[in-house]
Amino acid sequence: MADTTIPQIPLAQSQxxxxxxxxxxxxxxxxxxxxxxxMLLLALLTPWIAPHSPYVQNAFNANQAPGGTHLWGTDHFxxxxxxxxxxxxxxxxxxxxxxxxxxxxxxxxxxxxxxYYGGWFDRIVMRxxxxxxxxxxxxxxxxxxxxxxxGFSNVIAALSIALFPRFIRLARASTLTLCNEPYVEAAIAxxxxxxxxxxxxxxxxxxxxxxxMATLWIATAIRLEASLSFxxxxxxxxxxxxxxxxxxxxxxxxxxxxxxxxxxxAITVSVLAFNMVGDALRDALDPETQV
Amino acid sequence: xxxxxxxxxxxxxxxxDLVKHYPIxxxxxxPREVGRVRAVDGVSFNVHESETLALVGExxxxxxxxxxxxxxxxxxxxxxxxxxxxxxIQVGKxxxxxxxRDLQIVFQDPYxxxxxxxxxxxxxxxxxxxxxxxxxxxxxxxxxHELLHEVGLxxxxxxxxxxxxxxxxxxxxxxxxxxxxxxxxxxxxxPVSALDVxxxxxxxxxxxxxxxxxxxxxxxxxxxLTVVKHIAHRVAVMYLxxxxxxxxxxxxxxxxxxxxxxxxxxxxxKPDPSAHRQRIILKDDVPSASRIPTGCRFHTRxxxxxxxxxxxxxxxxxxAGGHHAACHFASPFPxxxxxxxxxxxxxxSVPIRQNIR
Amino acid sequence: xxxxxxxxxxxxxxxxFDTKHGIVQSVDGVSFGIDKGGCLGVVGESGSGxxxxxxxxMRLIQTPPGRFASGTxxxxxxxxxxxxxxxxxxxRGKDISMIFQEPMTSLNPVFTIGNQITEAIRLHNDVxxxxxxxxxxxxxxxxxxxxxxxxxxQYPHHLSGGMRQRVMIAMALSCSPKLLIADEPTTxxxxxxxxxxxxxxxKLRSEVDAAIMLVTHDLGVIAExxxxxxxxxxxxxxxxxxxQTLFDAPQHPYTxxxxxxIPKIDETRYRLKTIEGTVPNPTDFPPGCRxxxxxxxxxxxxRGEEPPLLKVGEHHLAACWKNTDFRPVRQPExxxxxxxx
Numbered sequence: 001m002a003d004t005t006i007p008q009i010p011l012a013q014s015q016x017x018x019x020x021x022x023x024x025x026x027x028x029x030x031x032x033x034x035x036x037x038x039m040l041l042l043a044l045l046t047p048w049i050a051p052h053s054p055y056v057q058n059a060f061n062a063n064q065a066p067g068g069t070h071l072w073g074t075d076h077f078x079x080x081x082x083x084x085x086x087x088x089x090x091x092x093x094x095x096x097x098x099x100x101x102x103x104x105x106x107x108x109x110x111x112x113x114x115x116y117y118g119g120w121f122d123r124i125v126m127r128x129x130x131x132x133x134x135x136x137x138x139x140x141x142x143x144x145x146x147x148x149x150x151g152f153s154n155v156i157a158a159l160s161i162a163l164f165p166r167f168i169r170l171a172r173a174s175t176l177t178l179c180n181e182p183y184v185e186a187a188i189a190x191x192x193x194x195x196x197x198x199x200x201x202x203x204x205x206x207x208x209x210x211x212x213m214a215t216l217w218i219a220t221a222i223r224l225e226a227s228l229s230f231x232x233x234x235x236x237x238x239x240x241x242x243x244x245x246x247x248x249x250x251x252x253x254x255x256x257x258x259x260x261x262x263x264x265x266a267i268t269v270s271v272l273a274f275n276m277v278g279d280a281l282r283d284a285l286d287p288e289t290q291v
Numbered sequence: 292x293x294x295x296x297x298x299x300x301x302x303x304x305x306x307x308d309l310v311k312h313y314p315i316x317x318x319x320x321x322p323r324e325v326g327r328v329r330a331v332d333g334v335s336f337n338v339h340e341s342e343t344l345a346l347v348g349e350x351x352x353x354x355x356x357x358x359x360x361x362x363x364x365x366x367x368x369x370x371x372x373x374x375x376x377x378x379x380i381q382v383g384k385x386x387x388x389x390x391x392r393d394l395q396i397v398f399q400d401p402y403x404x405x406x407x408x409x410x411x412x413x414x415x416x417x418x419x420x421x422x423x424x425x426x427x428x429x430x431x432x433x434x435x436h437e438l439l440h441e442v443g444l445x446x447x448x449x450x451x452x453x454x455x456x457x458x459x460x461x462x463x464x465x466x467x468x469x470x471x472x473x474x475x476x477x478x479x480x481x482p483v484s485a486l487d488v489x490x491x492x493x494x495x496x497x498x499x500x501x502x503x504x505x506x507x508x509x510x511x512x513x514x515x516l517t518v519v520k521h522i523a524h525r526v527a528v529m530y531l532x533x534x535x536x537x538x539x540x541x542x543x544x545x546x547x548x549x550x551x552x553x554x555x556x557x558x559x560x561k562p563d564p565s566a567h568r569q570r571i572i573l574k575d576d577v578p579s580a581s582r583i584p585t586g587c588r589f590h591t592r593x594x595x596x597x598x599x600x601x602x603x604x605x606x607x608x609x610x611a612g613g614h615h616a617a618c619h620f621a622s623p624f625p626x627x628x629x630x631x632x633x634x635x636x637x638x639x640s641v642p643i644r645q646n647i648r
Numbered sequence: 649x650x651x652x653x654x655x656x657x658x659x660x661x662x663x664x665f666d667t668k669h670g671i672v673q674s675v676d677g678v679s680f681g682i683d684k685g686g687c688l689g690v691v692g693e694s695g696s697g698x699x700x701x702x703x704x705x706m707r708l709i710q711t712p713p714g715r716f717a718s719g720t721x722x723x724x725x726x727x728x729x730x731x732x733x734x735x736x737x738x739x740r741g742k743d744i745s746m747i748f749q750e751p752m753t754s755l756n757p758v759f760t761i762g763n764q765i766t767e768a769i770r771l772h773n774d775v776x777x778x779x780x781x782x783x784x785x786x787x788x789x790x791x792x793x794x795x796x797x798x799x800x801x802q803y804p805h806h807l808s809g810g811m812r813q814r815v816m817i818a819m820a821l822s823c824s825p826k827l828l829i830a831d832e833p834t835t836x837x838x839x840x841x842x843x844x845x846x847x848x849x850x851k852l853r854s855e856v857d858a859a860i861m862l863v864t865h866d867l868g869v870i871a872e873x874x875x876x877x878x879x880x881x882x883x884x885x886x887x888x889x890x891x892q893t894l895f896d897a898p899q900h901p902y903t904x905x906x907x908x909x910i911p912k913i914d915e916t917r918y919r920l921k922t923i924e925g926t927v928p929n930p931t932d933f934p935p936g937c938r939x940x941x942x943x944x945x946x947x948x949x950x951r952g953e954e955p956p957l958l959k960v961g962e963h964h965l966a967a968c969w970k971n972t973d974f975r976p977v978r979q980p981e982x983x984x985x986x987x988x989x
Contacts, residue, residue, distance in 0.1 A: 182404035189396045190418035191388045349838035457926040487693035492909035492920035517911040558843035560868030564891045573840045576808035
């Protein structure tokens with residue numbers, strides 16, 4: 001009886017599959033994804049791809065324009081700009097992805113617990129979040145990085161802490177909304193314990209917005225890392241990062257502008273790519289558009 | 292008293308003086324209570340085995356809050372809830388979980404009450420899993436298929452996601468989830484009000500079938516008097532956090548004693564253009580639950596209100612066998628329909644237009 | 649009587665939406681008319697196209713994704729679908745006005761009731777502020793608001809749901825429209841408030857010149873207010889009749905099922921009759937009669953060919969092959985044709 005009255009319903013594509021389909025069906029997003037993929041490849045295979053060493057100096061070869069053996073020219077120490085930018089990709093991506101990832105994971109947990117249980121824990125956490133968020137992210141990053149001292153891992157730590165409150169706030173707000181969803185009440189009525197309600201119903205449903213926010217913050221984190229390195233608080237020379245390539249280039253801008261141009265281009269392109277993909281992800285993960 | 296005791300012996304759920312107040316707080320540093328929203332304000336009733344008790348009322352009357360209090364989804368301010376010998380308010384966390392096996396809920400909104408990220412099988416199996424019944428996955432799967440058939444769906448629906456179903460089918464899934472652990476009582480919070488007319492009747496029939504087959508009890512919360520007429524055995528009418536009338540279905544629909552019930556019944560639009568309409572039209576809207584009128588809480592809208600109604604709150608008293616009403620002037624005779632408060636003489640002046648030929 | 653005298657004449661309206669899942673034929677070949685001062689009810693379940701029909705008349709369909717695939721909507725002899733948007737803006741709110749389901753969200757919370765009504769009046773009429781205010785008080789009186797002089801300076805949040813719906817109706821009537829479209833005006837309200845609003849609508853029918861088009865899913869509301877009913881299913885008109893005829897002798901199996909499946913307050917049956925199955929997916933309607941998948945009488949012809957809307961009695965049209973003994977017919981008599989004769 002049931003089969004005659006109920007129309008056949010096709011199996012749904014898995015969530016992951018659907019989101020990927022949606023992302024690659026848009027040309028702009030596809031370009032963004034390809035750029036990100038290429039950057040990831042560069043970062044993974046740096047030693048094999050970079051045509052020269054990023055460190056070897058050659059005074060005779062300084063301040064060369066692009067062309068010849070040095071495709072993007074050389075800086076005032078005679079180091080190959082292309083190789084330095086490629087090595088810089090590694091740093092930028094590690095910081096750019098690492099900081100939002102750490103902040104996202106920690107923020108989701110703290111925010112979810114604060115939102116779900118409320119009480120004094122929630123109140124303390126939220127006041128701290130308010131305090132941290134009253135500073136601009138860059139300023140906060142600078143303050144923490146200055147306190148921790150320069151260095152690659154300290155930059156990640158500084159940026160993670162700077163981004164942390166934003167993820168707490170998003171996770172908490174989402175949790176508060178989700179707690180009022182009837183399906184969460186249904187799970188409680190079905191005898192689920194609090195921890196299972198959180199892991200099974202709340203976190204899976206708020207992970208979408210968190211991923212979107214993390215992707216958009218990757219772009220900002222790349223910018224922030226460059227800013228910190230530019231200020232001398234990030235990656236220390238001679239290790240290349242996009243920020244300190246620009247900083248070095250600034251001192252020698254009359255000698256050759258190419259280090260600044262190419263490192264700046266790398267920052268712009270990667271920030272654009274992550275922003276495009278982030279926006280598209282937001283649309284793809286929006287439950288309103290799911291049919 | 293002995294009759295009362297006998298009644299309580301066979302009743303599954305006993306609610307006594309249930310109260311839920313939400314404090315209204317003001318002040319930034321030291322919030323202090325400036326008022327109270329009296330959402331549920333002293334509600335008592337019993338639900339017997341294999342019985343459907345309907346809680347009826349307009350929005351804001353506290354009927355849904357009462358349902359959630361019974362399930363302990365929200366904390367009670369005061370009162371007693373006795374379910375199968377357990378005091379649900381005192382019972383500890385662990386014991387509460389065992390009690391919940393016998394006490395399930397079906398929600399109003401079939402779109403919001405199913406987690407969009409879970410497959411139907413996981414949704415229905417959730418109570419089985421959390422109560423540790425049928426620990427083997429294969430057994431659980433079989434039970435889910437059985438439940439799907441029971442609510443009129445098919446086994447192959449188990450692998451679908453909720454958004455692929457229509458409203459009526461989702462409500463069937465919600466019912467299957469509630470049935471999974473073979474509860475004694477299901478609190479059904481407006482289970483059909485979000486559905487289309489043709490699917491609504493399917494769900495009502497399904498609920499009646501299930502009651503017959505499993506001896507289930509329902510606490511059926513609804514604003515729709517026609518639906519309640521169909522499914523309930525007894526009906527309690529709520530107004531502003533209190534029960535104003537409670538009786539057997541026949542008795543309540545045939546001889547409503549409380550003027551609010553009378554107005555409510557007369558206000559239901561009848562799907563029959565030639566029906567004779569004697570409509571009691573109440574003035575104004577329901578007052579806010581934060582400013583409940585003194586005395587009888589219905590007196591601001593009641594056509595019969597007198598001085599005593601403004602001062603004294605009428606108790607719920609027996610007006611006929613098993614029929615209780617809370618009104619100083621409770622009577623089986625309907626309120627005479629004379630002048631309408633705001634718009635007199637409407638019924639007579641409707642000309643039938645000749646515009647079809 | 650010729651068709652020219654009809655206030656509104658909708659002919660073969662098709663409103664489609666292009667979505668990524670295919671074309672949704674929300675309204676698919678709907679024809680009907682409303683006379684001056686008439687009152688037409690449009691009834692159907694969700695997805696029947698009743699609201700889209702109403703919005704199409706107001707031209708409030710967003711294009712794209714929506715589009716008018718065919719048809720004409722003649723209002724006072726002029727085709728609304730051919731009008732530019734600028735001309736439509738003059739008609740909306742003046743000659744045709746609409747009230748919506750949600751009285752809570754249809755009023756702007758930061759302006760007083762008076763501000764909002766007078767603004768609507770002054771948008772379409774060349775009057776002074778004082779005159780507009782006078783008119784606003786008049787219409788508020790008309791919709792049964794007792795203390796209109798005081799209420800006019802209040803903000804929407806001071807009002808209850810029922811009062812807000814009255815204000816919405818007053819606003820819709822403020823420019824003396826020729827046609828008032830009410831889309832589920834009582835659905836969001838409680839029973840006792842619904843009774844007040846239905847009472848008001850009936851009173852307005854005798855006091856105001858406007859024709860009323862009442863869109864609802866509730867047959868009870870239909871029975872109380874209108875004199876002519878259009879039953880819609882899956883974007884099509886399946887039955888069109890006078891209200892008394894429709895309830896006494898429904899012809900289309902869907903209408904029969906719908907009337908049977910509502911629980912009635914003055915009658916006790918143990919089991920409700922139901923219509924089996926669910927409304928078909930709008931991107932994927934079955935061929936032939938769209939109700940054939942749920943119809944107890946369906947035969948081969950129903951699954952293959954679409955039934956035309958045929959005259960089945962006086963002032964009564966139905967789209968079902970049952971009425972021609974399941975034999976195809978040559979000349980479909982549309983409502984307009986029946987009307988001309």
